[in-house]
Amino acid sequence: MTGTLILVRHGQSEWNLKNLFTGWRNPNLTEQGEGEARATGKALKAAGIVPDLYYTSALRRAQHTLDLMLEEMDILNVTITRNIALNERDYGDLSGLNKDDARARWGEEQVHVWRRSYDVPPPGGESLKDTAARTLPYYEAEILPRLQQGKTVLIAAHGNSLRALVMAIEGLTPEQILAREIATGEPTVYRIGPDGKLVERVTL
Numbered sequence: 001m002t003g004t005l006i007l008v009r010h011g012q013s014e015w016n017l018k019n020l021f022t023g024w025r026n027p028n029l030t031e032q033g034e035g036e037a038r039a040t041g042k043a044l045k046a047a048g049i050v051p052d053l054y055y056t057s058a059l060r061r062a063q064h065t066l067d068l069m070l071e072e073m074d075i076l077n078v079t080i081t082r083n084i085a086l087n088e089r090d091y092g093d094l095s096g097l098n099k100d101d102a103r104a105r106w107g108e109e110q111v112h113v114w115r116r117s118y119d120v121p122p123p124g125g126e127s128l129k130d131t132a133a134r135t136l137p138y139y140e141a142e143i144l145p146r147l148q149q150g151k152t153v154l155i156a157a158h159g160n161s162l163r164a165l166v167m168a169i170e171g172l173t174p175e176q177i178l179a180r181e182i183a184t185g186e187p188t189v190y191r192i193g194p195d196g197k198l199v200e201r202v203t204l
C-alpha cells in the first residue's frame with residue numbers, strides 16, 4: 001500500500017505581490033492568493049483526495065491557505081499540526097526588503113546567490129541547506145512514517161521549505177532543486193512506498 005503526499009505552496013501573499021523578501025514575516029494572502037488556495041482545494045476535491053493528516057507551518061499565509069482549502073473540500077473535523085520546522089527559509093536581514101532594491105544595493109549576482117545558492121545564507125538568515133536541516137528531520141520523524149503506513153498527508157508550506165522536501169523525495173542535486181520554482185497554490189502529489197521511497201509523481 002502506498003501513501004500519498006500532497007505538497008502545496010501558500011497562495012500569493014501581500015509581500016509576494018510587492019516583491020519583498022518575506023521569510024518568517026507574516027503578511028496576509030492577497031485576494032488572488034485566497035483564490036489560488038480555494039482553487040487548489042477544489043482541485044483536490046475533484047480528484048477525490050481526502051487527506052488523513054494535515055500539516056502547515058507557524059506562518060499565517062500557509063495556515064490561511066490550508067483553512068481555505070479545507071473549506072472548499074468541505075472538511076470540517078480535522079486536527080491541524082502547525083510546526084515551525086515547515087516555515088519558509090528565514091531571510092534574516094533581507095526580510096522586508098524589496099528584491100529589486102536589494103539588487104541595486106548588493107548587485108544582481110550577490111542577491112541571486114542569497115536566493116538560489118544551496119549553502120550561502122543571506123546575512124542573519126538561513127541557506128536552503130539550513131532550512132533542510134530543520135525541515136527534513138521533522139518530515140522523517142513525523143510525516144514519513146505515516147506515509148509508509150499508507151496514509152494521505154497534506155502539507156501547506158512555503159517555496160523554500162517545500163524545495164527542501166522535494167529535493168529529498170525526488171533525490172535531486174542542489175543545482176536541480178534550485179532551478180525548480182514552485183508556484184503559489186500549486187499542488188505536487190507523490191505516492192510513497194512502504195519503504196519510504198518515491199513510487200511516482202502524480203499529476204492531478
Ligand SMILES: O=C(O)[C@@H](CO)OP(=O)(O)O
Pocket residue numbers: 016020021022023088089091115159160
Ligand atoms: O521571500 C521569500 O520568503 C521567498 C518566497 O517568496 O522568496 P524567494 O523566492 O526569493 O526565495
